[in-house]
Amino acid sequence: MQQIPSSELRPQRLIETWSGKFRDFSGQPVPPYAILSHRWLEEKEEVSFNDYLHLRSETKKKGGYRKITEARKKAADDRLDYIWIDTCCIDKNNKSESNRNINSMYFYYRNSAICYVYLSDVWVKRSTRAGATIWGSEWFQRGWTLQELVAPKRLIFFRADWKPIGERHQLAGVIHRLTGISRSVLDGSKPIESVNIWTRMSWCAGRETTKPADLAYCLLGILGVSMDTRKVNMEDREEAFELLQKALALKYPEFKEFRDPKNILPNLRRQNAEVPAPVDFGKVNATLFHRMLFPQLVTGRRTLHEFHLHVPFNLL
Structure with missing residues (x-):
């Protein structure tokens, strides 16, 4: 099997921001897309691939569905036609698909046009300083969010009400203190590979x-x-x-x-x-x-x- 260059590793299944429908790009060039990073809710509150594929009224009441809808709106506002969201864009019942996505996910974030980080536990602006707002969020304590923090070229943090907090490079100082990751990696001036x-x-x-x-x-x-x-x-x-x-x-x-x-x-x-x-x-x-x-x-x-x-x- 031919190895795909990491610069071309992109998700094959995306959500159209204007219609909310899945679009499959298998074997085709993948257009620019947004990507969501978030702290998962309880499993029953998230929307799986099958849930989204066969959308029902009960599904639309879930917190996970509201998260998908708001992320779609943000991508549309940024003039992006597509977005990738891990909860619903991976068929986790398909082991081969799950394996492919696990091994490629870092590059999905790296090759995205923009990453939205949704901090569901940051309800109000805790300080006039944007950096103090993110302090204490569980998002910084999770394993998967590590690659989601460092991989994207551009990353914006949002509060629970979807109001923007700031971009990663603007918050590099406080993120460095939270994670130990150097400012040069966070602001993109130092490649992770180095x-x-x-x-x-x-x-x-x-x-x-x-x-x-x-x-x-x-x-x-x-x-x-x-x-x-x-x-x-x-x-x-x-x-x-x-x-x-x-x-x-x-x-x-x-x-x-x-x-x-x-x-x-x-x-x-x-x-x-x-x-x-x-x-x-x-x-x-x-x-x-x-x-x-x-x-x-x-x-x-x-x-x-x-x-x-x-x-x-x-x-x-």
């Missing part, structure tokens, strides 16, 4: 996903690797991370020797990799750092705070 994989992996520290395996999947695009997710149990985080580590070892040969926790710190120093500045690595057990890089070793809801490491890290 950041070493250890720093990229550490961006996911402390984030959570609903399905355990998703904590590995949400890193695929960030790390520039892919893997077959079709046979992985979504409840098995260890299996998913084992596949991720194998994929990393194939792309980054030097990665193999890092897999033993006792080798991590010496190898990081030998590779001149960037490491968290606030931490004195002479006093930190290497196993704990391994836990940071491979969250499958961390059980339950334990975070880096329990290991007495400072979060967020000033990594760059």
Whole structure:
């Protein structure tokens, strides 16, 4: 199968902003499109592919449907004819389609014309400063939203009432303090590919996903690797991370020797990799750092705070 250049990896199924109908672009050039990033509601409140395909009056009462409608309006206002929304544009009952979308999603966001970030838990402007408004939103604590934050060329944050808060480059300072991601990555002046994989992996520290395996999947695009997710149990985080580590070892040969926790710190120093500045690595057990890089070793809801490491890290 011919590999598609990442610059051309775009979603094949989009929603027309003027009609609300699906449009399939399989085998055709994909036109400019908007994309939505959001914190999922309870499953019963979101609109699935089949729900949207066979739209009923009950579906239109769901919070997820209102979200789709408002996002369509924003895209239309920005003179875009199409939008992609993960809840309804992926047939999750089709494992091959789900696998393709999981491996391509980073590039869906990267190749979008604009990304709308809907912060459903930000109801009012908490401060006259836009940056203070987003502080505390759960959106910044989720696994999948990491790639949705860094991948798009242009990204705008919205409150729960769909009033704009500001663009990513305008809020780069506060986002840096929230996430540890450098301002140069957030404002687009530094390509993500130029950041070493250890720093990229550490961006996911402390984030959570609903399905355990998703904590590995949400890193695929960030790390520039892919893997077959079709046979992985979504409840098995260890299996998913084992596949991720194998994929990393194939792309980054030097990665193999890092897999033993006792080798991590010496190898990081030998590779001149960037490491968290606030931490004195002479006093930190290497196993704990391994836990940071491979969250499958961390059980339950334990975070880096329990290991007495400072979060967020000033990594760059």
